[in-house]
Amino acid sequence: MLQDLSQYVLDISENSLKAGASRVEIELCVDEQKDLVSLTVTDNGPGMDEELLSMVVDPFCTTRRERKVGLGIPFLKQAAETCEGFLRIDSGKGEGTKVNVLLRKSHIDCPPMGDVASTVVALMVGWPDRSFVFRYAVDGKTLDLSTDQLLEILEDRNLLVLPEVAVWLRKYLSEQIEKLHMGRK
Numbered sequence: 361m362l363q364d365l366s367q368y369v370l371d372i373s374e375n376s377l378k379a380g381a382s383r384v385e386i387e388l389c390v391d392e393q394k395d396l397v398s399l400t401v402t403d404n405g406p407g408m409d410e411e412l413l414s415m416v417v418d419p420f421c422t423t424r425r426e427r428k429v430g431l432g433i434p435f436l437k438q439a440a441e442t443c444e445g446f447l448r449i450d451s452g453k454g455e456g457t458k459v460n461v462l463l464r465k466s467h468i469d470c471p472p473m474g475d476v477a478s479t480v481v482a483l484m485v486g487w488p489d490r491s492f493v494f495r496y497a498v499d500g501k502t503l504d505l506s507t508d509q510l511l512e513i514l515e516d517r518n519l520l521v522l523p524e525v526a527v528w529l530r531k532y533l534s535e536q537i538e539k540l541h542m543g544r545k
């Protein structure tokens with residue numbers, strides 16, 4: 361079982377990337393008032409038909425065994441439902457995919473956020489030819505970062521894979537995320 365939400369973000373985003381999406385949007389929202397955490401990953405990939413969709417959500421619902429299916433999404437679904445929330449996937453063949461998860465933040469079993477900054481950097485650096493749009497929101501205050509924005513600064517896609525860039529980006533993101541959480545106090 362994965363331990364924190366950032367690991368699920370990586371798992372779900374990698375599904376989008378491996379499926380061939382050229383653009384992945386990741387949104388993490390914390391609402392202290394409503395006591396909710398939400399995660400949405402939207403891609404412009406090939407989408408899934410009904411059969412594949414049901415397998416991805418519940419790999420045990422089929423007798424077919426030849427197709428390898430991971431447990432990331434089923435575990436996240438279970439975690440969400442345990443925490444008074446849900447996991448929903450909107451997808452259709454040729455229509456892209458949207459995975460939406462909601463959890464009650466104060467629930468004892470709600471997974472911690474984890475190292476979201478490292479996850480986002482791993483995605484942007486690990487898949488430099490794709491476009492990412494990342495948003496992190498705490499009580500309406502937001503941090504936005506996209507590959508397009510980064511390329512405006514770097515002016516060269518090849519620079520995305522430089523270790524210095526990864527270190528700088530990770531530091532920037534973790535500081536900004538921390539600020540969002542501190543700002544509400």
Ligand SMILES: Nc1ncnc2c1ncn2[C@@H]1O[C@H](COP(=O)(O)OP(=O)(O)OP(=O)(O)O)[C@@H](O)[C@H]1O
Nearest residue numbers: 375376379403405406407408416428429430431457
């Ligand atoms: N966002 C997506 N768009 C299109 N197809 C998807 C998407 N997410 C999952 N799938 C399909 O569902 C299959 C199963 O996904 P799942 O995450 O369960 O396993 P996997 O990604 O193949 O393996 P693992 O996660 O263990 O590396 C994928 O191989 C892919 O065919």
Ligand SMILES: [Mg+2]
Nearest residue numbers: 371375430432
């Ligand atoms: Mg997967």
